[in-house]
Amino acid sequence: MKENRYFVLILAGLLVAAFAVGITSTAAQAVTKITFWHAMSAKRMPAVNRIVEGFNATHPDIKVEPQFSGKYKEVLAKAIAAARGGSPPHIVQVYEVGTQTMLDSGAIVPIFKIAKPGEIDWGDIIVPIKDYYAVDGKLYSMPFNSSTSILYYNKDLFRKAGLDPTKPPTTFAEMEKIGEKIVKSGVAPNAVSFGWPDWQFEQMHTLHQQFYADHQNGRAGRATKVFGNREFGVRVVSEWTKWAKKGVFLYGGPEYSANKAFLAQKIAMLYQSTSSVGSITKAAKFEVGTSFLPRLQGYPRGNTVIGGATLWTMKGHSQKEYDAVWEFYKYLVRPEVSAQWHKDTGYFPSTNSAVKLLMDQGWFSEHPNHLTAFLEILTGVKVPASQGVRLGPFVAIRQAFRTALEKSVEGKLSPQEAMDEYAAEANRLLKEYNELYQ
Amino acid sequence: MQSRFPGRLLPYLLLSPSVVIVIVFLIIPSIQSLYYSFFRVSPFGDRLVYVAFDNFIKLLNPDYLNSFIVTLVFTGAIVVIGLAVCLALALVANQKVAGIGLYRTALIWPYALSPAVAGTIWALVFDPSTGAFSYFISLVSGTMPNWRTNGTFAVVVITLAAMWKMVGYNVIFFLAGLQTIPRELIEASEIDGAGALTRFLKITFPLLSPMTLFLLIMNTLYGFFQVFGLIDVMTEGGPARATEVLVYKLYYDGFISLKTGYASAQSIVLFVFVAGLTLLQFRFAKRWVFYQ
Numbered sequence: 001m002k003e004n005r006y007f008v009l010i011l012a013g014l015l016v017a018a019f020a021v022g023i024t025s026t027a028a029q030a031v032t033k034i035t036f037w038h039a040m041s042a043k044r045m046p047a048v049n050r051i052v053e054g055f056n057a058t059h060p061d062i063k064v065e066p067q068f069s070g071k072y073k074e075v076l077a078k079a080i081a082a083a084r085g086g087s088p089p090h091i092v093q094v095y096e097v098g099t100q101t102m103l104d105s106g107a108i109v110p111i112f113k114i115a116k117p118g119e120i121d122w123g124d125i126i127v128p129i130k131d132y133y134a135v136d137g138k139l140y141s142m143p144f145n146s147s148t149s150i151l152y153y154n155k156d157l158f159r160k161a162g163l164d165p166t167k168p169p170t171t172f173a174e175m176e177k178i179g180e181k182i183v184k185s186g187v188a189p190n191a192v193s194f195g196w197p198d199w200q201f202e203q204m205h206t207l208h209q210q211f212y213a214d215h216q217n218g219r220a221g222r223a224t225k226v227f228g229n230r231e232f233g234v235r236v237v238s239e240w241t242k243w244a245k246k247g248v249f250l251y252g253g254p255e256y257s258a259n260k261a262f263l264a265q266k267i268a269m270l271y272q273s274t275s276s277v278g279s280i281t282k283a284a285k286f287e288v289g290t291s292f293l294p295r296l297q298g299y300p301r302g303n304t305v306i307g308g309a310t311l312w313t314m315k316g317h318s319q320k321e322y323d324a325v326w327e328f329y330k331y332l333v334r335p336e337v338s339a340q341w342h343k344d345t346g347y348f349p350s351t352n353s354a355v356k357l358l359m360d361q362g363w364f365s366e367h368p369n370h371l372t373a374f375l376e377i378l379t380g381v382k383v384p385a386s387q388g389v390r391l392g393p394f395v396a397i398r399q400a401f402r403t404a405l406e407k408s409v410e411g412k413l414s415p416q417e418a419m420d421e422y423a424a425e426a427n428r429l430l431k432e433y434n435e436l437y438q
Numbered sequence: 439m440q441s442r443f444p445g446r447l448l449p450y451l452l453l454s455p456s457v458v459i460v461i462v463f464l465i466i467p468s469i470q471s472l473y474y475s476f477f478r479v480s481p482f483g484d485r486l487v488y489v490a491f492d493n494f495i496k497l498l499n500p501d502y503l504n505s506f507i508v509t510l511v512f513t514g515a516i517v518v519i520g521l522a523v524c525l526a527l528a529l530v531a532n533q534k535v536a537g538i539g540l541y542r543t544a545l546i547w548p549y550a551l552s553p554a555v556a557g558t559i560w561a562l563v564f565d566p567s568t569g570a571f572s573y574f575i576s577l578v579s580g581t582m583p584n585w586r587t588n589g590t591f592a593v594v595v596i597t598l599a600a601m602w603k604m605v606g607y608n609v610i611f612f613l614a615g616l617q618t619i620p621r622e623l624i625e626a627s628e629i630d631g632a633g634a635l636t637r638f639l640k641i642t643f644p645l646l647s648p649m650t651l652f653l654l655i656m657n658t659l660y661g662f663f664q665v666f667g668l669i670d671v672m673t674e675g676g677p678a679r680a681t682e683v684l685v686y687k688l689y690y691d692g693f694i695s696l697k698t699g700y701a702s703a704q705s706i707v708l709f710v711f712v713a714g715l716t717l718l719q720f721r722f723a724k725r726w727v728f729y730q
Contacts, residue, residue: 189582
């Protein structure tokens with residue numbers, strides 16, 4: 001009988017002790033701790049850690065704690081759960097498709113609210129990046145990892161198939177012809193695959209100066225419809241489906257899953273984010289070439305679009321912590337930090353000064369594949385249609401597109417039917433989302 | 439002899455942790471789900487629009503029905519084929535053979551892997567362009583099966599992976615069941631001249647029925663809820679929603695597409711369906727399960 005009472009006492013004691021530990025550990029905090037949730041996996045993770053370590057070493061009163069929190073979509077879901085639960089991190093890396101969601105969230109502090117005037121030269125930020133993320137000329141989130149899509153190709157396979165390795169395809173027609181030659185010569189079972197197929201469809205729109213959605217891609221007002229089932233979108237999907245039927249195109253699944261086929265030389269070409277340039281050149285057992293995305297003839301010239309992610313500052317923290325966050329952002333745009341980030345990953349450095357630094361170091365002449373994305377995006381035409389798409393339920397819309405593309409490539413639906421199905425679904429998603437914000 | 443707890447408070451105190459856990463992690467979220475299922479919710483949950491039964495009505499669309507059918511086919515295969523194979527394996531593993539310990543350990547192995555690891559292994563082996571399995575298939579048949587575009591093949595691969603993952607669990611329980619069957623009964627039947635098949639049908643299988651029912655329920659629940667990890671790692675519900683089982687669709691709509699209200703409605707439907715299915719199994723079971 002007595003033993004039971006002691007047991008209860010011990011339990012109670014443990015509880016009190018646990019609380020006490022919790023209180024003292026928060027009180028003992030002298031350095032400002034900043035939590036930073038990111039989605040940078042594989043070779044990108046050590047690159048992030050390198051930046052954070054450099055920052056912490058030079059700022060003894062601040063400790064940034066990076067935490068890998070899964071894929072982009074998982075980081076966003078986790079951040080939302082944390083914000084709803086009242087304990088958001090300070091900084092969250094959110095991919096470009098989450099931009100409208102974050103703007104609507106009411107859970108963020110825009111960057112211009114924590115910025116100290118004159119400390120970051122916004123004019124130095126690379127123009128397409130600023131254009132993509134700015135809302136009415138103001139940046140709400142901090143540019144961090146920006147990329148665009150380029151064409152990777154296997155020069156060895158080109159040679160083996162009797163093709164000129166200095167002449168990658170520049171048009172859809174050439175892609176089809178070169179692709180058929182590769183497949184027929186038997187050097188690889190298929191010729192081309194895409195990373196992020198949904199994003200490539202967006203790239204096709206911006207590259208040919210076509211709007212992806214109404215209200216100027218949702219930038220002049222909330223988008224209410226997507227244009228994917230119009231002539232242009234159907235044309236693109238028809239071409240891709242035709243390639244698939246000829247064995248030229250291998251549908252490679254979402255995100256980075258197609259990289260494996262490219263590295264295993266099962267395909268000779270890959271549309272992929274420039275952020276893979278570092279890992280692909282390192283892992284490839286063949287000579288990697290890079291070039292611009294092939295175009296459809298007969299459409300006006302636009303530009304490829306930015307992808308990647310920015311850093312969002314979450315509400316619910318003290319001014320002191322926001323000052324620390326600001327210090328971290330300032331560190332990120334330092335030319336040497338930004339340039340190293342580019343070298344490690346292939347993402348664009350965020351500033352023109354960093355580009356100059358890389359050029360002065362001779363980086364681009366030694367690593368021409370790192371230059372391709374710059375030339376591609378900086379030589380494109382600056383028009384509203386190529387600035388980037390902003391949709392509330394963008395993640396769900398992308399999934400709807402992938403589903404439709406899979407149906408078309410598999411031959412279950414015709415390209416027109418597939419795109420109609422996709423557009424109907426996307427428009428319904430937009431309507432439901434917009435009703436929340438009326 | 440019955441001993442009593444001293445005082446009135448202690449039993450409640452000792453029970454309280456589990457009661458608190460059940461309330462916080464089960465009851466409250468369930469009530470919240472029910473509440474949210476009548477709303478359209480903004481991603482960050484700061485805006486709610488009352489939509490009455492709209493979320494439930496939307497479940498009648500082809501995508502959800504497709505998901506329902508995929509789940510039924512998938513769970514059906516796991517339960518029927520999976521359990522049959524596991525029973526056969528358990529019967530074999532119940533023999534007195536040299537090195538049986540080794541075989542048993544090997545059989546149980548897959549269960550020790552986390553779904554994510556199992557999914558990664560299967561994704562590697564079946565990778566359309568670099569996987570070992572795909573390579574052998576292409577050697578034999580000349581064509582490359584691609585579960586990134588071929589929905590039927592994707593379902594087959596996921597089903598195989600899910601069954602494989604449950605082999606250890608099922609075999610352990612079947613083995614335990616087999617070992618409780620009294621030797622005398624088997625010997626008596628042998629003396630009476632029963633063959634191996636008769637013995638299995640008349641003695642082993644009936645005596646194993648409580649275990650079979652238990653595994654039937656566990657495998658049904660597994661098919662409905664726990665294959666999430668495999669699907670997330672391998673197909674993400676694709677291609678073209680071919681492997682989008684109910685629980686994966688719920689996760690995707692709720693946590694990736696950020697449609698909390700719609701996902702809540704799905705969770706309510708899923709709850710009712712699985713509860714109904716389990717009750718049905720118990721009721722049906724009374725007729726044929728033989729408890730010793």
